[in-house]
Amino acid sequence: MVVLKIIPGEIITSDGFFELLRETSQETRLNWTKYIEARLSKWEELMPILNPSLPNIVFTASNSNRKLTIEPSRVPYDRYQPRSQYPVRFRIPPTTLSGLSQRDCVIRAMRFALGSLIFMIMTGTPPFEELDDGAVEKEYKRGHYPGDVIYLQERIMIEVLQYWSREFGEAWLHISGCESLVYFP
Helix, strand or coil, rough: CEEEEECCCCEECCCHHHHHHHHHHHHHHHHHHHHHHHHHHHHHHHHCCCCCCCCCEEECCCCCEEEEEEECCCCCCCCCCCCCCCCHHCCCCCCHCCCCCCHHHHHHHHHHHHHHHHHHHCCCCCCCCCHHHHHHHHHHHHHCCHHHHHHHHHHHHHHHHHHHCCCHHHHHHHHCCCCCCCCCC
């Protein structure tokens, strides 16, 4: 059983989380990502319009079952307050959110975290595993993403890049000739 909990301020994984991911077939992990995407679109439709907060994301899976729970947290989102945001490997750089409404900031922040979650599921490692948190934040601010992303299936790679950066994902879509996979505000 794989368990990952992403909440504002921390990430919690089950014992042996990454080993279990690496032992899981790619087909199963692809099914998990499709399931995550379907749940995400439903959550966004129900997201509160007033006082939006980043949701708590809990992903539990085995070879035969998967469950993604997305529920509002009680921590109001503030793009300048790290305690109201996801941990650094799942955190969108606040500079990319300038000029967006609070609700759109929350949607982009959540999508960034889900891009990191899908990256972890597909690679079996967290983004920038070899770097400390300060270095990870600097890489994201520079618009740099983990090099391992290019080894993912093309559709998953483009999708993850779209979750991490709307503009970067759109550039890849244009180059590859694919249709848009992910909607952004």
